Amino acid sequence: MPTKHLQIKGKVQGVFYRASAKETAATTGVTGWIKNMPEGDVGAVISGTEEQLRNFIEWCKTGPEKAIVTGVIVTDLEEASFGGFSIVRK
Secondary structure, three states, rough: OOOEEEEEEEOOOOOHHHHHHHHHHHHHHOOOEEOOEEEEEEEEEOHHHHHHHHHHHHHHHHOOOOEEEEEEEEEOOOOOOOOOOEEEOO
């Protein structure tokens, strides 16, 4: 499955971004993981069909209600497979 790395910038920590992303992953069908990054961004690696990826990335551009997303940087990765979608905590 196609796989992408996302770097989500803005006010995305402390606004339930990761939990909301997990719910969105379940509805869009993407698999992978998401985590808070030390610099204040949220990072994610997602895998799915092109349509699933497109739908999840579109959601990421807005995020949950309290988020203020200023940018989503998308990078292609080598294809990977994940058993589900998880929130990575340090």
